[in-house]
Amino acid sequence: MVADLVVKGGKLVTPEGIIEAGIAIKEGKIVKIAKEPGLPEAERVIKADGKLIMPGVIDAHSHIHDPDYTYREDFESGSKAAAAGGVTLLIDMPLVLTVLSDMIERKKKEGERLSVVDFSFHAGMMMPEYVEEIPKVVSLGVKSFKLFTTQPFKVDWQGVRCIVEAVSRVEGVTVVHAEDDAIISEWVAKVRDEEGRKDVLAHFDSRPSEAEGEAIRRLIHISEETCGHIHIAHMTTTVGTVLVRDAKERGISITAETCPQYLVFTRKDAEKQGPYLKMTPPLRTRDDVISLWKGLADGTIDMVVTDHAPGTKEEKEVGWEDIWKAWGGIPGVETLLPIMLSEGVNKGRITPMKLVEVMCQRPSEVFGLYPRKGALREGSDGDLVILDMKKEVTIRAENLHYKVGWTPYEGMKVVGYPEVTVLRGEVVAEDGRLLGRPGYGKFVPMR
Ligand SMILES: [Zn+2]
Incomplete structure (x- = not known):
């Protein structure tokens, strides 16, 4: 041979x-x-x-190609950034357009025309009225379904339960943006409407940690009752990490991810970078950062993903005047692995073995791609x-492949x-x- x-x-x-x-x-x-x-x-x-x-990295949560927003990123630019950053498979997440069977077929064609790296899809944003489409989506090779517990794609708790049950019948996974809408609505009303704040930290203050804690608490309960697998998207807090750790110890079918931005930045950084660090959920405190690293190291947090969702500089700059108008999302796919190598492995927070677990093996297992992807194994x-x-590198947007031309890690060594x-x-x-x-x-x- x-x-x-x-x-x-x-x-x-x-x-x-x-x-x-x-x-x-x-x-x-x-x-x-x-x-x-x-x-x-x-x-x-x-x-x-x-x-x-190591095996090629899987970014299991990236908004790479929304047909209405290809001026921000598309399969070609996003996958070039991925390849340069060591990512060989992207699991594309719906951004604004609903992604069910028709859109999956359309995006599959666009991906196979434009993408440099392999890709898979999450369906969504799920609403209770879409559950009848689940078997058809599964027949197209998509078994992951995204929903929100808060705006802009809010599903109420009864609806969440209904979707989790339907997804579990096809042995799929429900990926949840977990922030409690009642808590957030209350705080937005106070911070934005009553106090009239438009400053950068107003966004942070309107989305307290407890909103994430409360949503995760309820989701654990739903998973326990339905036995459905729920995956917590972009977890950011100590309270979330503690709840997931406890749920896993009790054998509940919960998995969780976090992102480099929540492992590196705190809300202090937003005082400097302003609207460029507006994202949802928001950045937290030093204590939360420490909890997330610990959660990764002890297996509570299954994986690190990017939530790559760039906006243009213009879409960010408007936030200096009025933070509510700025796009909430950042580019991240090309810096995912470098950040984890530098901040994780080289700073001794995780071992190289753990790196492979959280960037390759677990994403592959949780989303039904194992052992084809995420493993150095024969076959x-x-x-x-x-x-x-x-290798020492100073991160510069001009050396990266994003369409939007900026990175929140500019100048970081x-x-x-x-x-x-x-x-x-x-x-x-x-x-x-x-x-x-x-x-x-x-x-x-x-x-
Ligand atoms: Zn996302």
């Missing part, structure tokens, strides 16, 4: 440990993991020189990232950067140079 690609001389990071072995890929699949001389001949050989090699797709753990990104045996990015081509990315169905 002659393989298409052999990567040798590196250290493979798996959730169980680090093994010194080479890896051979043929026709897109990993065909052999072995020490030399057990590796086959290959068309191309990459010498990894003792560097760490899995040949997706991997070679890491340079010592990181140590550790992806060097080579391989997707199904093809090098799609190398030293920041993009080699992948639009149309190479494939839709990957959830099982």
